[in-house]
Amino acid sequence: MTKVNSEYGWADVPCTGTQWSARRENARYCIDELQEQGKIDTDDLETLVASIVNTCAAKPIRFFPDLITREMAPSLYGPELPGLRIYVPAEGALDAVKSEGEGSVPSYKSLDGGTHCFYADIHPKSPDQLMDPENAASHFSSSLQQVLDEIEECVQVANAKIDEEHSWIEDDVRTLLTRRRDRRRAFLEAVEPLKIPLHSETMIDIPIEQAALTYEDVQTLGPGHKNFKLSDQIADAVIQSIRSFGTALERSPDTADKLLNLHEETIRDILLMVLNANWRGQATGETFNGDGKTDIVLRHEDRNAIIVECKIWGGQGIFNEALTQLFSYNVWSDTRAAILLIIRLAEPALAVKTAQEEIRKHPNLIRVEIEHAEGGSYIMRSPKDPARAIHLELLPIVIPKKPKPAPKTGKPKKITADKSVQDHHD
Known part of the structure; x- marks a missing residue:
């Protein structure tokens, strides 16, 4: 979850959340904070843009079929006909699956330790099918593949929206940073000829x-x-x-x-x-x-x-x-x-x-x-x-090194005693 910044008013956005408007506002708050710290006057603007976008934009969804796990599922037909519940680990803005998906979309949940996963229940069609090992295994295998295909299809649709919003935030951040940086530079160039010393706000207060x-x-x-x-x-x-x-x-x-x-x-x-x-x-x-x-x-x-x-x-x-x-x-x-x-x-x-x-x-x-x-x-x-x-x-x-002064050239002048001093000693 995005940490709340009480000074700049950052909004709470869970890592699984979309909240597109809140994420854009957070990007603006981030720019405000960097401007307050005097860090937007840089020629390497793209690095700053990438850092802000990485902090504020929704992360693409990834799921990991190789790490799938299972447990007994609540039965739809009573205790004598058990079902299978599978868990597929995932990460990213999983809320986009619900907001962008059409028809049946996979469910997901948070687990202990801050991890997230898709999950689905697979049930045998009848007790007779369950008692036929070959038939039951084929049913569970094909149903599992169907679940994974549905997850992949929904994730593709959701990631398309995430990529679109990512581009929007990136464009907004780049436009706002460029405008503020250029205006600041123009202002500094305009006031430089006045030769007025900076106020003491940058000094160390003791x-x-x-x-x-x-x-x-x-x-x-x-x-x-x-x-x-x-x-x-x-x-x-x-x-x-x-x-x-x-x-x-x-x-x-x-x-x-x-x-x-x-x-x-x-x-x-x-x-x-x-x-x-x-x-x-x-x-x-x-x-x-x-x-x-x-x-x-x-x-x-x-x-x-x-x-x-x-x-x-x-x-x-x-x-x-x-x-x-x-x-x-x-x-x-x-x-x-x-x-x-x-x-x-x-x-x-x-x-x-x-x-x-x-x-x-x-x-x-x-x-x-x-x-x-x-x-x-x-x-x-x-x-x-x-x-x-x-x-x-x-x-x-x-703090650039100052160049050392060039050594003096030419024959040094001969130093003679002051005439009045010579006369005195004479």
């Missing part, structure tokens, strides 16, 4: 009175054992602070370049100060701590609620080392993590794409929440405890 970090006791594992998570509101705000910090660096490339030239850990140390200036622990006063050269962690009772990795892009190998380091920590349920990926290349899009590919093929990946040209959000599994999830944000920032 309040005099620190905000408190609050933990939610989400589950009791047994006597004396608790499992904690950072409240979603606070966790989202911390991640947004990190994202804003990266934006501020991108908009001050000269300063950021100087900081990186001082030492690789300088950016991490400044972010650490910003986070500790904005947030403090409740009661016990937990704070963000440096861990290693590039990591920032927020610990609570010997486990980590937030992990931040500041990493300069140096290729797949170094990025995978960052992932390995991140997954080495002990975590609580739903730990939040972020990789602030500093890219100093002339073509940063390739680095972002490679980083996304490395996360997608990582064995700890559970699912991709969203991906776009400027990062992504992923749900990962903790290798130390598969029952614990890590919500990972990829936050790339681009």
Whole structure:
């Protein structure tokens, strides 16, 4: 089911549901959210379109005859004449079978564990047929094939409608994204000659009175054992602070370049100060701590609620080392993590794409929440405890390397002492 977003008003749409209008509205809400985060100003518009459509559009229906199972069916003729019930696993927007099918359509249901399946009952025609094994087997076999043929026919009709709606959403998203991006670019081009500095909304606020970090006791594992998570509101705000910090660096490339030239850990140390200036622990006063050269962690009772990795892009190998380091920590349920990926290349899009590919093929990946040209959000599994999830944000920032000044040429002038000074010594 689509997660409800209280800020943007996302509608509940089950994964099996059609709700075409609600899905289109969700796509618009998704665009609103990305625009609010400043992520629609990109030349790689098709990647953004594909990500939104994948998140919001109904999924095509697939069914799996090779995984069919059976059980005894309720008899139509009393307990002495049993029937056969078959289950055919399926996935996708199964409601489209009912809304688009004509005549007899297969039934489907949800099973434990979030799986879905078509099901049908097959009954013998008479007790005499049941007592004739060859005749009964032929009847069940032909009836089963008829059920599978009906399912396939209905799925084809339903998928045609799903594909049609998929195209509608894709066209709507592409049109709206293009219009908003182009208008934003035109606006920025129009106001640039005014030379007015940007308002402080992109700066990192450091309040005099620190905000408190609050933990939610989400589950009791047994006597004396608790499992904690950072409240979603606070966790989202911390991640947004990190994202804003990266934006501020991108908009001050000269300063950021100087900081990186001082030492690789300088950016991490400044972010650490910003986070500790904005947030403090409740009661016990937990704070963000440096861990290693590039990591920032927020610990609570010997486990980590937030992990931040500041990493300069140096290729797949170094990025995978960052992932390995991140997954080495002990975590609580739903730990939040972020990789602030500093890219100093002339073509940063390739680095972002490679980083996304490395996360997608990582064995700890559970699912991709969203991906776009400027990062992504992923749900990962903790290798130390598969029952614990890590919500990972990829936050790339681009800080180009400034070219080194060319060495001076020509013969240096001879430096002579000031005449008045010479006279004095004489």
